[in-house]
Amino acid sequence: MIEARNLTKRYGDKTAVSDLSFTVEPGVVTGFLGPNGSGKSTTMRLILGLDAPDAGTVTVNGKRYAEYPAPLHEVGALLEARSIHTGRSAYNHLRALAQTHGIPRHRVDELIEIVGLESVARKRAGQFSLGMGQRLGIAAALIGDPDVVILDEPVNGLDPDGIRWMRDLMKSLAAMGRTVFLSSHLMTEMSMTADHLIVIGRGRLIADASVDDFLRRHSKNVVRVRSPQADQLVSEFSQGSVSVTSLGRGVLEVHGLPAQQIGELAAAKGYILHELTPQQVTLEEAFMDITQGELEYSGRASQDLAGVA
Amino acid sequence: MTVSAISVPRLPHTGRVTLPRLLASEWTKLRSVRSTVWSLLVAVVFIVGLSVLVPEVRMHHLRPGEHVDNPLELTLAGVQIAQLAVGVLGVLVITGEYATGMIRASMAAAPRRLPVLWAKLIVYGATVLTLMVPSAFIAFFIGHAILQPHHEAVAFGAHGVVRALVGAGLYLTVVGLFGLSLGAIVRNTAGGIAAFAAIMFVLPPLMNVLPVSWNNAISPYLPLQAGERVLQLQGGTLSPWQGFALLGGYTLAAVVVAAVLLRRRDV
Numbered sequence: 001m002i003e004a005r006n007l008t009k010r011y012g013d014k015t016a017v018s019d020l021s022f023t024v025e026p027g028v029v030t031g032f033l034g035p036n037g038s039g040k041s042t043t044m045r046l047i048l049g050l051d052a053p054d055a056g057t058v059t060v061n062g063k064r065y066a067e068y069p070a071p072l073h074e075v076g077a078l079l080e081a082r083s084i085h086t087g088r089s090a091y092n093h094l095r096a097l098a099q100t101h102g103i104p105r106h107r108v109d110e111l112i113e114i115v116g117l118e119s120v121a122r123k124r125a126g127q128f129s130l131g132m133g134q135r136l137g138i139a140a141a142l143i144g145d146p147d148v149v150i151l152d153e154p155v156n157g158l159d160p161d162g163i164r165w166m167r168d169l170m171k172s173l174a175a176m177g178r179t180v181f182l183s184s185h186l187m188t189e190m191s192m193t194a195d196h197l198i199v200i201g202r203g204r205l206i207a208d209a210s211v212d213d214f215l216r217r218h219s220k221n222v223v224r225v226r227s228p229q230a231d232q233l234v235s236e237f238s239q240g241s242v243s244v245t246s247l248g249r250g251v252l253e254v255h256g257l258p259a260q261q262i263g264e265l266a267a268a269k270g271y272i273l274h275e276l277t278p279q280q281v282t283l284e285e286a287f288m289d290i291t292q293g294e295l296e297y298s299g300r301a302s303q304d305l306a307g308v309a
Numbered sequence: 310m311t312v313s314a315i316s317v318p319r320l321p322h323t324g325r326v327t328l329p330r331l332l333a334s335e336w337t338k339l340r341s342v343r344s345t346v347w348s349l350l351v352a353v354v355f356i357v358g359l360s361v362l363v364p365e366v367r368m369h370h371l372r373p374g375e376h377v378d379n380p381l382e383l384t385l386a387g388v389q390i391a392q393l394a395v396g397v398l399g400v401l402v403i404t405g406e407y408a409t410g411m412i413r414a415s416m417a418a419a420p421r422r423l424p425v426l427w428a429k430l431i432v433y434g435a436t437v438l439t440l441m442v443p444s445a446f447i448a449f450f451i452g453h454a455i456l457q458p459h460h461e462a463v464a465f466g467a468h469g470v471v472r473a474l475v476g477a478g479l480y481l482t483v484v485g486l487f488g489l490s491l492g493a494i495v496r497n498t499a500g501g502i503a504a505f506a507a508i509m510f511v512l513p514p515l516m517n518v519l520p521v522s523w524n525n526a527i528s529p530y531l532p533l534q535a536g537e538r539v540l541q542l543q544g545g546t547l548s549p550w551q552g553f554a555l556l557g558g559y560t561l562a563a564v565v566v567a568a569v570l571l572r573r574r575d576v
Contacts, residue, residue: 045413045575045576048413048417048420049416049417049420050413050416050417050575050576051575051576052575065420066420066421068420069325069326070322070323070324070325070326071326071417071418071419071420072417072418073320073322073323075417077417079410079413081410081413082409082410083409083410083411083412083413083414083417084409084410084411084414085338085342085405085406085409085411086409087342087343087344087405087409088338088341088342088411089341092337092338092341093411093414095337096334096335096337096338096341097334097414097418099330099333099334099337100326100330100331100334100418100419101323101324101325101326101330101418102323102324102327102330103320103323104323107320110318111317114315114317140414142317144320145317145318145319145320145322165315168313168314168315169315169317171314172314172315172316172317173317175314176317
């Protein structure tokens, strides 16, 4: 379990994380979502005690990270910025980390096999592809068999096979009762992997909810209607809080009226409907909707949107 | 969507992070990068190699009736190059971690931070000392063999020779630790090497622009000049061990600054 209470971190006059509080529970995959530059990586560095907060606290299973005499048994982390000496082989990198905790050599071999780096374990890490580097980072994160696993943008640079593997790994870890906290700016990935979401923008908490709740809360009541009598339907439905947008060629979007009512109303008045489809809001749309105002610079917005999509 | 479970075997907890464990880890780190092997190889090759080359050349050009003032200096000429190699490697031992991000993994594994610095200093210092003392002795005996037929050699048993040879190893060790401390303060390879070179090699000739009396008052106390006293046989302002202790003092000051900054700064 990770508990952040009123975390604040400033770099110079730029506030990276602002009064951030959240709890990451064990046994589920918790997604940490936000546009680039929203403070995800900073928060993770604060959890690991690499950076000191200006205010607030963050604990892992009730203690500050730095208070653990053997932290690799408690928390394993894959940080977005690589944390691997490029001149050292994968094997020696893991061996050096293992030695700090007296972890035996066979554990290193075991993890190299699990992440599938056997054939390149003796090569210098600087020659690794992005995906191989991520696998090595995962091996390093798991070396001490930690209860809490923190992964910053773990699917970055992975091929489809690797993404699938990573997804399975995270779910397996959560199923074993571990706390899994993973950040991403990729919504699709998040909706397939995470059970719970913590959403931040500009260093502030925007949402803390299960993925299902999050979607429900932010889903709009939109129904797509196709009818040869579309023009008449527009005036028929546009009443009170209900609004109708014509998409042309007989297709309408009805906002604020459930599909069931639209169907009943149409039947009662004898209108012909060719299509009646409730629109599912995607995690992307919900996220875009609530973070619209949170994008740091308007100039960077398009870049972030591209990343999100 | 189906999930194919990936099993990660459990590991019995192996206890806390200790200094001996960090020493083992730092030893693995030190010996597993190429810069270590190359820098130390350069240091050993130059110490031993120049103990052949310099005395040979000097003897070849010796005029009849001329004598060598300082035969030990000829045999230990390689120390001049070795000090650059071990100093630069000292900087790299720590800045290499900052440049690659490895420092985050190191500090996450040992969040008390300072023991990592101690372990680096101990492992690097012990490595340099273990290689450089024998190199100095080998250099002496090679140089001795070349100078002896010309009756220009200084005897192994002569006053101060053993001290100077052990001192050469100690001097190079402390220079290496000085480089490591500067690297830990600056946290940047180019900056660390520049700081090391400036203090060791740029400062001394710069003293020549000062009035002679100032120069004479300051120069013996610069890190390089003070430290080198321990491998010299001739007299000087500071005694050999005073000079060495002064270099040690500068290094200790740099270590303290590095330690305070390591505790205070974000990684």
